[in-house]
Amino acid sequence: MLTISSDANLVKWAFDTWRSALLEEGIRDGYLWRLPEQRIVFRNQPDAKSDKLDLRTALGTDPTGACWAVQINEAEKPGDPNKLSSIALDENDRPFLLRQGRLVPRVAGNEHILEAEFRALTGLTPEAVKNGDTPGKSREWYIVTPLDVSADEIRIATGRFVDICAKARERGATGNGALPDTTPIAGMGNDETGGTYTVGARDAQDAKQIRKQQGEVWFRLAVMLREAGIAMDKPRHARGYEVDAVIAGPTDSILLEIKSGATAADVYAGMGQLQLYPKLLPQLSRHQLILLLPSLPQQALVKAVEESGVRLCTYEFLDERGELTITFSGQFKEICGI
Structure with a gap:
């Protein structure tokens, strides 16, 4: 009470x-x-x-x-x-x-x-x-x-x-229909966790900067798509799993995962999320899968990703004295319908 x-x-x-x-x-x-x-x-x-x-x-x-x-x-x-x-x-x-x-x-x-x-x-x-x-x-x-x-x-x-x-x-709202309903919202609970572990101050700060970079890229993408009249959604599973974006592409809807790096670890994490989210959110099962990175990874990874049915696209992130410049590749904008 x-x-x-x-x-x-x-x-x-x-x-x-x-x-x-x-x-x-x-x-x-x-x-x-x-x-x-x-x-x-x-x-x-x-x-x-x-x-x-x-x-x-x-x-x-x-x-x-x-x-x-x-x-x-x-x-x-x-x-x-x-x-x-x-x-x-x-x-x-x-x-x-x-x-x-x-x-x-x-x-x-x-x-x-x-x-x-x-x-x-x-x-x-x-x-x-x-x-x-x-x-x-x-x-x-x-x-x-x-x-x-x-x-x-x-x-x-x-x-x-x-x-x-x-x-x-x-x-x-009525008459929307630009994107399918992708958000089961039967609560906001988090997964249960057990045990303890220690994260050093440097790692914690790095993780925070990574989350901020991803958020800044998301904001710029959302503005770009809105200006082009293209719908973008941010589905969240009832247990707290959050997809970066679902975009109403010109042919198929797009399931997008954004990463702040292009290392093997970034690719592994992004690929895992793109494979798991359609299982957690069945409405996403027919979406085109795109992994958005600041640059392409090593060629062996590029080939492996593409053979898995995921498209790799890139963006450029420049932070000069607090002034951010974020640009998306022509390939990615074309896939989105721009």
Whole structure:
């Protein structure tokens, strides 16, 4: 059981903690911030020019920020269940950021996604919440993220919730049909793990930079495809396995895996993912498989990959004093329909 808090100091600390976690790794891009690892964007709402986050924050997966998935807003009166976001504590006083299971339409006059439809579109189960209802109205609340965890964990959990809200909007839209429905979303649980191991600080930092590079490539690809009118999806399995991209190609849909290197290890990992994902997500079984690398690996690997039915494509990633330049090969753009 969670209890919504009306303690002004606690609520302010909780929202500030959440906003700080986003801004800690957020990369300012025009009027947006990007989180490359989580592949989401956010901004202060409604003042997009603001260089800080205030009471209202819009978040989404559209890299241009044209279509927002969800807003998470701090109520002026802490604990007000009429507002769609709140801070709650569990029996052990652990703080959580909550969001109601309803989505306001992007265009005035369109229908809201209300509780029953939100539940059906996301596959999520609402939490038992005390003080979460209003007179004559039962409200349904969902956990966005716990707040007594690391900033990285807050960003990961927030990214998952934003992703699920974006998928709910796509599923609820009519006349889309550019891509097949590829996202079974019957929960967000992670695989169980056992035992312990130690990762050195250098390796951890390197891994983080790799995730950022992949995220930056994904963002640039998403923008390029959107400008060309080509649909791109980011399916996520219920157990947390995440495909880099599914693209509505001119002939066949494309299942894409992005790597930040072209070593044998990168190729092995990418090939394994491309072979496993269609088993985890059967809707992907007929997709064209593409492994996107910053350069081609040694010739023996190129031949082996191509003989396995996977196409190798390349991109160029330049980072000069923080200025990124990412370009995709003509072959890859042609396969995508550009």
